[in-house]
Amino acid sequence: MDTEEWQRYVTAYHDARPGITERIFALAEASPYAWLAEPLHAGPGPVLDLACGSAPTRELLPGTGWIGVDSSRGELGEAARRGRAPLVRANADALPVRTGGIGVVCAAMCLPVVTPLPQVLGEVRRVLRPGGRLAALVPASSGLSVAGAAGWVRVMGALRAVHQPWPNPDARDGLAGLLRRAGFAVRSDERHVFTLAIETPRAAALLADALYLPDLTARRAQFAKRSLARWARPGRRLQLPLRRVVAEHPAPYPGREGV
Secondary structure: OOHHHHHHHHHHHHHHOOOHHHHHHOOEOOOHHHHHHHHHOOOOOOEEEEOOOOOOOHHHOOOOOOEEEEOOHHHHHHHHHOOOOOEEEOOOOOOOOOOOOEEEEEEEOOOOOOOOHHHHHHHHHHHEEEEEEEEEEEEOOOOOOHHHHHHHHHHHHHHOOOOOOOOOOOOOOOHHHHHHHOOOEEEEEEEEEEEEEOOOHHHHHHHHHOOOOOOOOHHHHHHHHHHHHHHOOOOOEEEEEEEEEEEEOOOOOOOOOOO
């Protein structure tokens, strides 16, 4: 897929499945969103939630001048239905925010899929004031135990897929390096392995729906959901490694203004 095709796919995907990421994370034993928000509580606002989806971080960052930005009407509608505001419809590579007007950017699970990534990171750096902070949550490509890897082989086998075709696969375990090359100062890079409870056919179907698989046909999706429903059982857990990277827009050196 080229950039435009991918953008159309992702927008249509989220329009049809508003709140999908929030619902899959609700199966986790601990909240990945709370983990993402931890380093943002001390930062000065306002907070821009990039590709905010259904805006699950809104309640986690009260009193910070929060604003959610997303390109999906469906996701923004779900966020509004939940009383999460203010919200703006815009693409991540063209943010309707003045230069240096943001203190914190929160990016939950979006950097592997937003395109074109260099322009998106350039926009994030533009809207952040010097010393402003970016906290990003992304899927990790490492950290699975042998049993955890076997679980994902079972899931992807049911879907007849090898992997998700993210346009920015390096924005996972390689995110810190990408941010450094984009001019950010990386302050921390941590990985945590969450576990999802896949105990019911409903949870199994939600898991199948939560993956980016542009070539997945409706027939194959139904087959996978039936297969995974048989795999689901009380106590079934699926490991989900995530990475949290915190970076800053470097403040200018004293005496270098205007250079």
